[in-house]
Amino acid sequence: xxxxxxxxxxxxxxxxxxxxxxxxxxxxxxxxxxxxxxxxxxxxxxxxxxxxxxxxxxxxxxxxxxxxxxxxxxxxxxxxxxxxxxxxxxxxxxxxxxxxxxxxxxxxxxxxxxxxxxxxxxxxxxxxxxxxxxxxxxxxxxxxxxxxxxxxxxxxxxxxxxxxxxxxxxxxxxxxxxxxxxxxxxxxxxxxxxxxxxxxxxxxxxxxxxxxxxxxxxxxxxxxxxxxxxxxxxxxxxxxxxxxxxxxxxxxxxxxxxxxxxxxxxxxxxxxxxxxxxxxxxxxxxxxxxxxxxxxxxxxxxxxx
Amino acid sequence: xxxxxxxxxxxxxxxxxxxxxxxxxxxxxxxxxxxxxxxxxxxxxxxxxxxxxxxxxxxxxxxxxxxxxxxxxxxxxxxxxxxxxxxxxxxxxxxxxxxxxxxxxxxxxxxxxxxxxxxxxxxxxxxxxxxxxxxxxxxxxxxxxxxxxxxxxxxxxxxxxxxxxxxxxxxxxxxxxxxxxxxxxxxxxxxxxxxxxxxxxxxxxxxxxxxxxxxxxxxxxxxxxxxxxxxxxxxxxxxxxxxxxxxxxxxxxxxxxxxxxxxxxxxxxxxxxxxxxxxx
Numbered sequence: 001x002x003x004x005x006x007x008x009x010x011x012x013x014x015x016x017x018x019x020x021x022x023x024x025x026x027x028x029x030x031x032x033x034x035x036x037x038x039x040x041x042x043x044x045x046x047x048x049x050x051x052x053x054x055x056x057x058x059x060x061x062x063x064x065x066x067x068x069x070x071x072x073x074x075x076x077x078x079x080x081x082x083x084x085x086x087x088x089x090x091x092x093x094x095x096x097x098x099x100x101x102x103x104x105x106x107x108x109x110x111x112x113x114x115x116x117x118x119x120x121x122x123x124x125x126x127x128x129x130x131x132x133x134x135x136x137x138x139x140x141x142x143x144x145x146x147x148x149x150x151x152x153x154x155x156x157x158x159x160x161x162x163x164x165x166x167x168x169x170x171x172x173x174x175x176x177x178x179x180x181x182x183x184x185x186x187x188x189x190x191x192x193x194x195x196x197x198x199x200x201x202x203x204x205x206x207x208x209x210x211x212x213x214x215x216x217x218x219x220x221x222x223x224x225x226x227x228x229x230x231x232x233x234x235x236x237x238x239x240x241x242x243x244x245x246x247x248x249x250x251x252x253x254x255x256x257x258x259x260x261x262x263x264x265x266x267x268x269x270x271x272x273x274x275x276x277x278x279x280x281x282x283x284x285x286x287x288x289x290x291x292x293x294x295x296x297x298x299x300x301x302x303x304x305x
Numbered sequence: 306x307x308x309x310x311x312x313x314x315x316x317x318x319x320x321x322x323x324x325x326x327x328x329x330x331x332x333x334x335x336x337x338x339x340x341x342x343x344x345x346x347x348x349x350x351x352x353x354x355x356x357x358x359x360x361x362x363x364x365x366x367x368x369x370x371x372x373x374x375x376x377x378x379x380x381x382x383x384x385x386x387x388x389x390x391x392x393x394x395x396x397x398x399x400x401x402x403x404x405x406x407x408x409x410x411x412x413x414x415x416x417x418x419x420x421x422x423x424x425x426x427x428x429x430x431x432x433x434x435x436x437x438x439x440x441x442x443x444x445x446x447x448x449x450x451x452x453x454x455x456x457x458x459x460x461x462x463x464x465x466x467x468x469x470x471x472x473x474x475x476x477x478x479x480x481x482x483x484x485x486x487x488x489x490x491x492x493x494x495x496x497x498x499x500x501x502x503x504x505x506x507x508x509x510x511x512x513x514x515x516x517x518x519x520x521x522x523x524x525x526x527x528x529x530x531x532x533x534x535x536x537x538x539x540x541x542x543x544x545x546x547x548x549x550x551x552x553x554x555x556x557x558x559x560x561x562x563x564x565x566x567x568x569x570x571x572x573x574x575x576x577x578x579x580x581x582x583x584x585x
Contacts, residue, residue: 015584049405049584049585052409053408053409054405054408054409054584054585055584055585056582056584072411072412072413073411074411075409075410075411076410076411078409080405080406080409082402082405082406082409084402085402085406086401086402086403087403087406088318088322088403090322090325090326091321091325095321099314099317099318100406100410102310102314103311103314103407103410103411103412104410104411105310105411144406147406
């Protein structure tokens with residue numbers, strides 16, 4: 001069994017003159033929660049649709065669970081929650097799950113038991129007989145999440161699953177993703193909500209203008225520490241001296257800030273200051289957030305989507 | 306290989322949708338109102354004809370004519386149903402995003418199209434049975450008159466509906482709902498005008514008009530199928546003497562039926578292919 005659930009080489013999608021995805025080369029490992037990050041219009045959803053066989057790539061190749069993209073039998077092992085999940089609004093939630101279960105080849109008591117368990121999991125048991133038109137946005141996302149898990153998939157693709165959800169709904173989605181990880185299910189999370197990604201994902205890829213510009217593990221995320229110092233006096237010679245410990249040094253609001261590589265730098269920096277008789281009133285460090293990293297990677301040329 | 310189970314699941318979903326959105330209820334209620342009105346009209350016509358003591362042959366011809374008028378109205382309503390009922394079945398679900406969820410399941414795109422086609426075909430057949438069956442039953446119950454060869458005419462009317470329904474389903478694989486509706490109704494209009502051009506050209510001995518009409522019927526065989534159905538369902542004297550507007554001067558032949566059947570198959574295949582390649 002291959003360790004890679006998703007593998008693509010130079011995947012490209014062009015709609016007439018518009019290049020939606022320029023060159024997507026990606027590898028997602030079995031069992032990981034993989035975050036696919038990028039601003040609006042970066043080609044995230046188009047990439048995801050190519051992986052699912054909903055859109056035919058213009059060029060490039062790829063595999064999903066070891067089979068070529070678009071392979072029909074493979075889709076029986078895949079779950080998918082589209083962005084802004086919609087289905088026929090006249091259908092009750094339970095009936096929606098029944099139809100989708102049948103499309104997966106499930107039937108009878110096995111399907112009914114699965115539906116019961118999933119309705120319970122997404123907290124929709126009470127609303128199961130109500131038509132979707134009476135569901136809130138959050139309930140629709142939750143029933144969509146349930147349909148994505150009907151077939152106990154090996155990999156689940158979630159396209160902006162927490163978009164439009166209230167904090168409780170987000171927490172539920174986060175718990176579901178954690179459950180999936182515990183069960184060994186691979187989760188491909190398409191999102192621009194970086195806070196969500198930071199707490200749920202093992203690894204992330206940043207996509208910009210249809211290209212993966214960086215892949216990294218969040219566990220090994222050592223993007224640097226931002227150090228904030230409040231000193232007794234901080235003349236130019238102190239600033240020059242501190243600059244050798246890191247980069248991006250700036251003095252603002254009575255504090256000096258700079259980026260350093262790791263915690264190991266902090267004692268050295270403190271010693272250097274004390275040796276020069278400079279009083280330290282406060283020294284604090286915090287890891288660079290995914291948001292900061294995102295903004296750095298995307299650069300200044302990005303505009304709000 | 307196509308799975309009948311998956312096709313039937315889609316057909317079931319489509320029929321369920323028609324039922325829950327009250328499409329079937331509206332169809333049945335409107336159908337019953339139509340039949341009731343036809344029955345009332347037919348009753349008074351029959352009563353007047355009986356009072357006038359016309360010869361039996363003449364009376365039967367007139368009653369057959371009124372029955373044909375009823376079937377002509379049924380034919381028009383069936384055409385509208387065949388075009389409008391499935392016009393958004395693919396395009397609407399593509400636009401709303403519903404199709405993404407369905408097509409990401411282990412189902413062939415072709416099975417989705419076939420399921421929808423099958424469901425709409427069943428609704429159409431049921432509609433025709435209700436409406437045409439109602440007209441024929443009312444006519445028989447009131448006057449004892451039944452047009453000849455109904456067993457030939459009805460399948461031809463159904464084939465006409467299936468031609469239009471197939472075009473409407475297949476068009477939705479590529480076109481937006483509104484464009485699809487306009488295109489299919491436009492083709493029906495072309496066939497309608499073409500058929501009358503052919504009839505008038507035949508009566509006037511104008512070969513060019515006949516040729517134009519035949520070409521229009523090849524592009525869209527719907528009206529030719531109605532003309533053939535109407536020709537079958539009239540007594541020989543009525544159709545041979547062209548006594549009614551439903552007696553075609555130029556009778557479509559069996560080749561036109563084969564053409565229409567092939568038209569359905571090819572249209573469906575084109576729709577399957579277009580939908581299989583469509584970005585969702």
